Amino acid sequence: xxxxxxxxxxxxxxxxxxxxxxxxxxxxxxxxxxxxxxxxxxxxxxxxxxxxxxxxxxxxxxxxxxxxxxxxxxxxxxxxxxxxxxxxxxxxxxxxxxxxxxxxxxxxxxxxxxxxxxxxxxxxxxxxxxxxxxxxxxxxxxxxxxxxxxxxxxxxxxxxxxxxxxxxxxxxxxxxxxxxxxxxxxxxxxxxxxxxxxxxxxxxxxxxxxxxxxxxxxxxxxxxxxxxxxxxxxxxxxxxxxxxxxxxxxxxxxxxxxxxxxxxxxxxxxxxxxxxxxxxxxxxxxxxxxxxxxxxxxxxxxxxxxxxxxxxxxxxxxxx
Amino acid sequence: xxxxxxxxxxxxxxxxxxxxxxxxxxxxxxxxxxxxxxxxxxxxxxxxxxxxxxxxxxxxxxxxxxxxxxxxxxxxxxxxxxxxxxxxxxxxxxxxxxxxxxxxxxxxxxxxxxxxxxxxxxxxxxxxxxxxxxxxxxxxxxxxxxxxxxxxxxxxxxxxxxxxxxxxxxxxxxxxxxxxxxxxxxxxxxxxxxxxxxxxxxxxxxxxxxxxxxxxxxxxxxxxxxxxxxxxxxxxxxxxxxxxxxxxxxxxxxxxxxxxxxxxxxxxxxxxxxxxxxxxxxxxxxxxxxxxxxxxxxxxxxxxxxxxxxxxxxxxxxxxxxxxxxxxxxxxxxxxxxxxxxxxxxxxxxxxxxxxxxxxxxxxxxxxxxxxxxxxxxxxxxxxxxxxxxxxxxxxxxxxxxxxxxxxxxxxxxxxxxxxxxxxxxxxxxxxxxxxxxxxxxxxxxxxxxxxxxxxxxxxxxxxxxxxxxxxxxxxxxxxxxxxxxxxxxxxxxxxxxxx
Numbered sequence: 166x167x168x169x170x171x172x173x174x175x176x177x178x179x180x181x182x183x184x185x186x187x188x189x190x191x192x193x194x195x196x197x198x199x200x201x202x203x204x205x206x207x208x209x210x211x212x213x214x215x216x217x218x219x220x221x222x223x224x225x226x227x228x229x230x231x232x233x234x235x236x237x238x239x240x241x242x243x244x245x246x247x248x249x250x251x252x253x254x255x256x257x258x259x260x261x262x263x264x265x266x267x268x269x270x271x272x273x274x275x276x277x278x279x280x281x282x283x284x285x286x287x288x289x290x291x292x293x294x295x296x297x298x299x300x301x302x303x304x305x306x307x308x309x310x311x312x313x314x315x316x317x318x319x320x321x322x323x324x325x326x327x328x329x330x331x332x333x334x335x336x337x338x339x340x341x342x343x344x345x346x347x348x349x350x351x352x353x354x355x356x357x358x359x360x361x362x363x364x365x366x367x368x369x370x371x372x373x374x375x376x377x378x379x380x381x382x383x384x385x386x387x388x389x390x391x392x393x394x395x396x397x398x399x400x401x402x403x404x405x406x407x408x409x410x411x412x413x414x415x416x417x418x419x420x421x422x423x424x425x426x427x428x429x430x431x432x433x434x435x436x437x438x439x440x441x442x443x444x445x446x447x448x449x450x451x452x453x454x455x456x457x458x459x460x461x462x463x464x465x466x467x468x469x470x471x472x473x474x475x476x477x478x479x480x481x482x483x484x485x
Numbered sequence: 486x487x488x489x490x491x492x493x494x495x496x497x498x499x500x501x502x503x504x505x506x507x508x509x510x511x512x513x514x515x516x517x518x519x520x521x522x523x524x525x526x527x528x529x530x531x532x533x534x535x536x537x538x539x540x541x542x543x544x545x546x547x548x549x550x551x552x553x554x555x556x557x558x559x560x561x562x563x564x565x566x567x568x569x570x571x572x573x574x575x576x577x578x579x580x581x582x583x584x585x586x587x588x589x590x591x592x593x594x595x596x597x598x599x600x601x602x603x604x605x606x607x608x609x610x611x612x613x614x615x616x617x618x619x620x621x622x623x624x625x626x627x628x629x630x631x632x633x634x635x636x637x638x639x640x641x642x643x644x645x646x647x648x649x650x651x652x653x654x655x656x657x658x659x660x661x662x663x664x665x666x667x668x669x670x671x672x673x674x675x676x677x678x679x680x681x682x683x684x685x686x687x688x689x690x691x692x693x694x695x696x697x698x699x700x701x702x703x704x705x706x707x708x709x710x711x712x713x714x715x716x717x718x719x720x721x722x723x724x725x726x727x728x729x730x731x732x733x734x735x736x737x738x739x740x741x742x743x744x745x746x747x748x749x750x751x752x753x754x755x756x757x758x759x760x761x762x763x764x765x766x767x768x769x770x771x772x773x774x775x776x777x778x779x780x781x782x783x784x785x786x787x788x789x790x791x792x793x794x795x796x797x798x799x800x801x802x803x804x805x806x807x808x809x810x811x812x813x814x815x816x817x818x819x820x821x822x823x824x825x826x827x828x829x830x831x832x833x834x835x836x837x838x839x840x841x842x843x844x845x846x847x848x849x850x851x852x853x854x855x856x857x858x859x860x861x862x863x864x865x866x867x868x869x870x871x872x873x874x875x876x877x878x879x880x881x882x883x884x885x886x887x888x889x890x891x892x893x894x895x896x897x898x899x900x901x902x903x904x905x906x907x908x909x910x911x912x913x914x915x916x917x918x919x920x921x922x923x924x925x926x927x928x929x930x931x932x933x934x935x936x937x938x939x940x941x942x943x944x945x946x947x948x949x950x951x952x953x954x955x956x957x958x959x960x961x962x963x964x965x966x967x968x969x970x971x972x973x974x975x976x977x978x979x980x981x982x983x984x985x
Contacts, residue, residue, distance in 0.1 A: 355597060359579065359583050359598070362579055366578040367575070367577065371587070373538060373568075373570055374558070375557075375588050429578075433576065433578035
């Protein structure tokens with residue numbers, strides 16, 4: 166097929182699909198506001214953000230993996246494993262403030278290690294991403310159950326009070342979001358993001374251009390593990406205890422969010438910022454369904470349909 | 486003259502297939518050196534070894550007299566070797582600028598991307614090609630929106646941006662039109678004046694004699710001859726390439742125009758890139774589509790095949806009006822389409838040769854059950870008519886050289902016994918011997934009653950094979966040549982709109 170000239174409006178849109186997501190987010194926000202007049206009050210906004218934040222964080226990590234043309238189905242299990250490692254380390258060290266920091270450190274290391282395992286298996290040994298992370302997801306989940314067979318083991322009050330509190334007048338959850346946005350802004354300005362897009366766009370071309378393809382893919386998985394760890398630490402602050410089954414739906418939600426954010430599942434296009442918007446859209450859909458008094462059971466169904474719609478939209482925009 | 490690069494007794498095996506048995510090359514500083522040979526002779530493999538994307542089994546490489554081991558593209562780059570890829574190495578989702586500087590992005594102090602420097606450097610490079618780059622070619626344009634010749638220019642810019650000492654141009658001019666080639670040669674000469682050495686691979690002999698200083702010829706995995714371009718001639722070089730001379734089939738004596746009713750009639754058809762094309766094609770006739778590249782010839786064939794359906798006009802097959810809006814319609818009506826862009830239009834990568842041949846037959850015959858044994862026989866025969874070299878029908882398609890792959894895709898369509906054959910630059914990247922086989926075969930099919938539309942980017946092929954040639958310019962037929970008028974002069978003249 167000869168590439169046909171693209172309509173310029175469509176071409177402009179193709180690299181800014183997140184604009185569509187942003188419009189959808191604003192529309193959902195307005196609808197939510199109409200249905201729930203007290204939405205725009207500090208407390209309600211904060212509680213919304215607290216609920217959405219884990220998906221936002223996991224989706225950011227997932228967006229890097231997907232940009233590189235891979236996928237990570239294990240992020241939900243990484244969240245669970247990080248949670249039980251963190252609470253166990255805190256409990257084992259007696260629960261003081263130093264123990265909390267040690268627990269957080271151990272959790273982050275766990276997330277990075279999980280990402281490294283995925284990356285080495287997939288980019289190093291050239292296993293298939295979807296099957297490998299499906300399997301490692303089961304393994305990480307199994308490890309979580311081995312470490313903490315049943316939910317429990319509360320975290321010290323300092324942990325969850327700080328997470329639920331405020332610093333410099335702004336809630337900590339907002340600081341976490343800001344920090345995440347700063348990290349993705351930094352990554353977006355590094356050559357790494359171009360290399361990752363190239364690896365996801367046309368792996369052979371990236372290799373022929375002399376890029377260290379395996380290292381780039383491994384790094385994307387490490388980022389996914391790292392952001393899954395951040396998400397887990399937030400969830401731990403919210404639930405204030407250990408739960409080996411935590412975050413089981415996060416892998417699929419994060420993929421939905423990335424797609425809603427305008428990324429191509431085939432890799433090569435999309436952005437972490439789009440994934441943030443996508444995750445917020447997913448959350449707002451849940452809100453609207455709740456406040457429109459639809460039965461809660463419809464939430465998953467409608468999220469699925471909207472994800473499908475976003476995929477269809479992406480195909481339409483990308484089609485030439 | 487100083488010897489810059491020396492490759493000696495290089496060997497490379499892929500499983501049982503020997504790609505290189507004795508590859509050798511001597512490249513002097515500041516020369517343009519042609520590396521010639523039929524497809525599958527090993528010249529691409531030799532280049533990839535020099536550029537570090539393929540590891541050799543044995544042999545020595547030295548640069549300025551010092552033996553070097555090149556372990557990967559990065560090491561080659563560090564040694565100043567850059568390879569221009571025949572199969573494009575661009576990332577469609579990235580912009581022109583991002584592609585050109587992929588992996589060597591300009592950075593600001595803290596290691597961030599320096600978008601301004603990237604744009605400035607890209608624009609400087611683009612400026613060299615400004616007069617032929619065409620519409621929509623800018624630093625920010627996405628590569629997926631560019632035409633094939635524009636992508637080729639990006640590929641050239643990407644190589645130039647690395648400021649290498651040795652550049653390997655593997656079919657760099659294949660997708661370029663005449664003006665672009667002229668400019669490319671001007672740049673090549675500039676580089677030469679700067680002391681850069683180029684290894685130049687092309688299938689166009691005219692280009693070899695126009696631009697190169699010396700010639701190395703390879704055949705069957707070994708280096709067989711070296712020439713100084715100024716002291717040799719075409720016959721000698723071609724003879725070295727093919728061994729026993731297998732020239733293109735001479736054009737048959739003008740044959741009386743058949744008076745059979747037309748098999749295929751197009752009336753004012755058009756799609757995105759062709760307008761108002763009318764033609765009529767009789768059984769036994771080979772009609773050529775000529776003109777500069779990208780003037781709508783491929784689009785006409787794709788329209789007829791339903792891959793880029795016509796939006797206006799009518800198609801008649803054997804007098805009956807038909808509608809072809811997707812390839813399966815065309816296949817069902819006995820139309821076959823052989824594309825020159827096998828990577829994109831033809832290959833099922835990673836699948837067997839058998840499956841790659843079977844695709845069209847399955848679409849046409851829609852068998853409820855498949856008996857591989859019977860098909861095997863038929864496919865073996867189809868592949869044999871083109872003297873394809875392959876290990877077995879179950880070998881993966883990727884185990885073949887580009888030229889042999891193309892023969893498999895031609896065999897795919899021969900196996901459907903088509904009555905209308907659309908050839909879209911089918912000989913792109915296949916060797917002279919195979920071309921001769923292919924032309925003889927096309928003529929035989931025509932004699933057996935097939936009607937053939939043949940587009941080639943090489944005028945000589947059109948002139949030697951066609952009964953008539955329709956010359957395209959800007960998506961429309963600019964002229965028709967027949968009988969005595971079938972000369973290179975007329976063809977070029979018509980391609981440039983006659984007034985030229």
